[in-house]
Amino acid sequence: MATMKDLRGDVSTWCPGCGHFSIMAGIQKAIIELGYEPHEFAIISGIGCSGKVSEYIRSNGFHTIHGRSLPVAQGVKIGNPELKVIASGGDGDGYGIGLGHFVHASRRNIDMSYFVMDNSIYGLTKGQTSPRSEHGFTTKTGTSSNKEYPVDPVATSIVNGATFVAQAYSGDIKELSTILKRAIEHRGFSHVNIFSPCVTFNKVNTYDFYKEHLTSAEKPFATRDEAVAAIRENNGLITGILFEELRDDFQAKLGIDFDMQSLESGEMDEQLLTSIQA
Numbered sequence: 317m318a319t320m321k322d323l324r325g326d327v328s329t330w331c332p333g334c335g336h337f338s339i340m341a342g343i344q345k346a347i348i349e350l351g352y353e354p355h356e357f358a359i360i361s362g363i364g365c366s367g368k369v370s371e372y373i374r375s376n377g378f379h380t381i382h383g384r385s386l387p388v389a390q391g392v393k394i395g396n397p398e399l400k401v402i403a404s405g406g407d408g409d410g411y412g413i414g415l416g417h418f419v420h421a422s423r424r425n426i427d428m429s430y431f432v433m434d435n436s437i438y439g440l441t442k443g444q445t446s447p448r449s450e451h452g453f454t455t456k457t458g459t460s461s462n463k464e465y466p467v468d469p470v471a472t473s474i475v476n477g478a479t480f481v482a483q484a485y486s487g488d489i490k491e492l493s494t495i496l497k498r499a500i501e502h503r504g505f506s507h508v509n510i511f512s513p514c515v516t517f518n519k520v521n522t523y524d525f526y527k528e529h530l531t532s533a534e535k536p537f538a539t540r541d542e543a544v545a546a547i548r549e550n551n552g553l554i555t556g557i558l559f560e561e562l563r564d565d566f567q568a569k570l571g572i573d574f575d576m577q578s579l580e581s582g583e584m585d586e587q588l589l590t591s592i593q594a
């Protein structure tokens with residue numbers, strides 16, 4: 317059985333107190349508690365402080381380019397269906413330049429997970445307004461307050477067809493690791509948005525802010541509409557598994573038997589061609 321030591325990668329350069337530490341630990345804990353070995357996982361990350369997670373966790377991994385963790389991760393899963401695949405990145409990476417990929421991954425339902433470390437700021441580049449920054453948000457790098465409104469990540473994945481959507485907080489490790497485990501075990505595309513304070517540059521969305529404002533959903537909502545209504549009522553500040561349903565994932569829809577034998581023999585290529593032509 318794998319241990320934390322087996323999953324420890326490069327030395328971290330994250331700032332002390334950064335919320336990303338708990339998310340990394342939550343992923344490592346989930347891998348251990350679900351009984352997987354490090355080589356059974358691939359962690360594919362984008363660019364930003366969050367993007368370093370593919371180096372800090374010792375497993376298969378690929379630190380890709382800005383906003384492109386999802387297409388690379390989907391390719392990894394199609395190429396090696398036996399791997400458990402996690403795409404990970406930040407809010408600037410995933411909900412800015414990567415937003416189009418996020419919407420299409422949600423509706424495509426490939427069997428993989430997407431964990432977003434949401435600190436509502438661009439941290440690596442020293443604190444610019446991100447697609448998740450509140451209206452009126454100010455930074456030391458900006459000349460005026462934010463004139464835009466933030467992207468709603470979980471409502472977006474829900475309305476676009478994701479089959480597992482949750483929100484978590486890096487300050488609540490217990491709920492976080494339970495959600496990450498459920499997301500990894502879900503068959504289909506699982507999206508978890510994780511509030512992760514940037515202690516160095518974001519002085520609004522702090523640990524104290526989340527402690528005061530977050531509420532927790534006791535159980536998933538029965539319909540997509542109910543889940544979206546609850547997200548709106550709580551101004552997005554709601555954690556828990558918000559929506560879950562089981563339906564055929566992308567591979568099942570293609571009717572392809574993704575196993576290593578058919579992959580190596582070339583039989584999978586023929587199956588793929590036939591199903592695309594059908």
Ligand code: SF4
Nearest residue numbers: 331334365439514515
């Ligand atoms: Fe974390 Fe912010 Fe430091 Fe980046 S700049 S490591 S997000 S605290």
Ligand code: MG
Nearest residue numbers: 406407408437
């Ligand atoms: Mg960010």
